[in-house]
Amino acid sequence: MDILNDIAARLEAGEDEEVGALTEKALAEKLPPKEILDRGLIAGMNAVGEKFRAHEIFLPDVLMAAKAMYAGLDRLKPHLEREGVPSAGKVVLGTVQGDLHDIGKNLVAIMLRGAGYEVIDLGHDVPPARFIQAAKDTGAKVIGMSTLLTTTMPVMRKVVEMLRAEGLAGDVRTIIGGAPVSADYAREIGADAYSYDGAHAVERVKSLMAEV
Amino acid sequence: MANDARGPGARDARGLGAAGARGRPAAARGLLERLAAGEVLVGDGAIGSLLIDEGLSPGECPEAWNLTRPDLLETIAASYRDAGADFIATNTFGGSPLKLAAYGLEGKTEEINRRAVELARRGAGGRALVVASCGPSGRILEPYGDTDPGEVLESFARQMRVLAGAGVDAVCIETMTDLGEAVLAVRAAKSAAPSLPVMATMTFDRTSRGFFTIMGNTIAASAAALADAGADVVGSNCGNGIENMIDIAREMRAASRLRILIQSNAGLPEIRGDRAVYPETPSFMAEKARELLAIGVSIVGGCCGTTPEHIAALRAVVDRSAARN
Numbered sequence: 024m025d026i027l028n029d030i031a032a033r034l035e036a037g038e039d040e041e042v043g044a045l046t047e048k049a050l051a052e053k054l055p056p057k058e059i060l061d062r063g064l065i066a067g068m069n070a071v072g073e074k075f076r077a078h079e080i081f082l083p084d085v086l087m088a089a090k091a092m093y094a095g096l097d098r099l100k101p102h103l104e105r106e107g108v109p110s111a112g113k114v115v116l117g118t119v120q121g122d123l124h125d126i127g128k129n130l131v132a133i134m135l136r137g138a139g140y141e142v143i144d145l146g147h148d149v150p151p152a153r154f155i156q157a158a159k160d161t162g163a164k165v166i167g168m169s170t171l172l173t174t175t176m177p178v179m180r181k182v183v184e185m186l187r188a189e190g191l192a193g194d195v196r197t198i199i200g201g202a203p204v205s206a207d208y209a210r211e212i213g214a215d216a217y218s219y220d221g222a223h224a225v226e227r228v229k230s231l232m233a234e235v
Numbered sequence: 236m237a238n239d240a241r242g243p244g245a246r247d248a249r250g251l252g253a254a255g256a257r258g259r260p261a262a263a264r265g266l267l268e269r270l271a272a273g274e275v276l277v278g279d280g281a282i283g284s285l286l287i288d289e290g291l292s293p294g295e296c297p298e299a300w301n302l303t304r305p306d307l308l309e310t311i312a313a314s315y316r317d318a319g320a321d322f323i324a325t326n327t328f329g330g331s332p333l334k335l336a337a338y339g340l341e342g343k344t345e346e347i348n349r350r351a352v353e354l355a356r357r358g359a360g361g362r363a364l365v366v367a368s369c370g371p372s373g374r375i376l377e378p379y380g381d382t383d384p385g386e387v388l389e390s391f392a393r394q395m396r397v398l399a400g401a402g403v404d405a406v407c408i409e410t411m412t413d414l415g416e417a418v419l420a421v422r423a424a425k426s427a428a429p430s431l432p433v434m435a436t437m438t439f440d441r442t443s444r445g446f447f448t449i450m451g452n453t454i455a456a457s458a459a460a461l462a463d464a465g466a467d468v469v470g471s472n473c474g475n476g477i478e479n480m481i482d483i484a485r486e487m488r489a490a491s492r493l494r495i496l497i498q499s500n501a502g503l504p505e506i507r508g509d510r511a512v513y514p515e516t517p518s519f520m521a522e523k524a525r526e527l528l529a530i531g532v533s534i535v536g537g538c539c540g541t542t543p544e545h546i547a548a549l550r551a552v553v554d555r556s557a558a559r560n
Contacts, residue, residue, distance in 0.1 A: 078442035081451025
């Protein structure tokens with residue numbers, strides 16, 4: 024089997040040590056780091072995302088696959104940087120203030136990292152000003168906000184308003200997600216995009232990055 | 236803490252209430268005894284969404300209000316008692332020390348849980364049982380998460396020791412989505428108080444391939460594992476409206492010989508302005524609850540978005556059904 028297909032398959036199976044070892048082997052065989060990323064790790068994560076969306080696998084499988092992906096990515100990163108492979112872009116991500124549920128946000132972070140984005144993960148319970156500050160500090164072009172609780176949704180509106188007040192709207196785009204929010208709600212509060220799952224978030228972030 | 240044996244919640248070794256219960260108010264008989272006698276019971280409704288209506292802010296610990304707003308908690312309990320609930324849940328859903336730690340309140344585990352039982356007991360006024368609510372730890376267990384299952388078991392056990400010591404009539408482990416964690420909670424309850432009746436309910440999502448928790452647990456697997464762990468009653472709560480619950484109850488009835496508890500939320504909240512509005516009305520839920528009774532569900536109650544009006548409507552349906560049988 025092609026070693027890159029093998030990496031993708033082992034990643035899907037959540038075998039972190041094997042993915043790490045195979046990534047090192049692929050590097051030793053002088054395969055281009057970008058190809059190991061695209062045809063190995065990203066291909067594996069995409070398959071995981073599709074199966075998760077189809078309810079063929081569940082959260083534990085995704086989390087195990089993510090561990091395997093990070094095992095490969097950690098080894099690949101120095102090589103990608105040395106070769107000057109550009110990151111797909113920076114995304115600030117967090118679960119809004121008052122919300123300790125961050126499984127959904129973590130899934131989005133996994134899928135974005137798998138797709139080559141640099142994710143600045145602010146964790147959970149993030150106040151509006153921290154989203155803005157992190158975007159300024161890192162030059163991230165997208166802020167992603169997640170919530171599971173209806174009570175914390177107004178915080179998302181606050182971030183959008185603060186971006187406008189600081190004259191950053193347009194330069195920094197916003198995307199929201201989480202069980203209680205919708206595309207309608209995104210429109211209502213003036214957010215630039217809405218996504219319903221991790222894989223969809225990657226698609227939407229891609230088009231937001233193209234706009235800015 | 237050792238004075239509970241004389242308290243109003245004292246129960247005999249099998250949790251069946253004192254012998255010679257005849258002539259005493261219904262609440263004085265144990266939960267399992269009443270179920271065994273064929274009675275269908277009505278649970279209470281939401282606490283959290285009522286606290287939000289009263290000003291609970293995002294990021295605030297709902298269980299901390301047991302200490303800061305005790306009168307409100309007692310009033311809510313009394314309103315469910317007056318609506319006809321057979322049992323009142325304590326405001327301890329997030330009262331395990333691991334969960335309280337998210338607010339820096341794990342040191343108040345004993346105080347918060349003990350106070351919750353006192354307030355529910357006072358609100359129940361001798362006319363309803365007091366059931367201890369216990370929700371997820373908020374952690375993801377190893378190997379896929381970072382939390383040692385032993386730590387989760389000890390966290391639940393610490394909460395259960397307080398609740399049992401304060402004299403609750405039963406425990407309701409609820410809104411679980413990881414069957415492994417739910418089993419740990421059942422085991423914690425049974426080890427803290429072997430005679431205390433334990434109800435355990437999971438939250439399932441409807442998918443194109445059937446019902447699963449977000450962790451991938453099926454209804455049949457959940458019913459079997461919870462029963463093995465020692466649960467006396469199994470079921471489902473929260474979720475996405477009572478119509479889904481009818482299908483969940485049917486599947487669980489086929490999978491388990493235990494009594495079944497269903498506590499639905501009032502549908503998925505819709506956002507009007509910045510407020511969450513739950514779409515299912517008391518009469519809608521009551522109408523659908525008749526189907527739950529027909530399937531053989533033994534306890535019906537409410538979850539997020541339900542109010543004393545919802546519980547009163549469920550009470551009326553259960554009473555009408557009992558009168559017919």
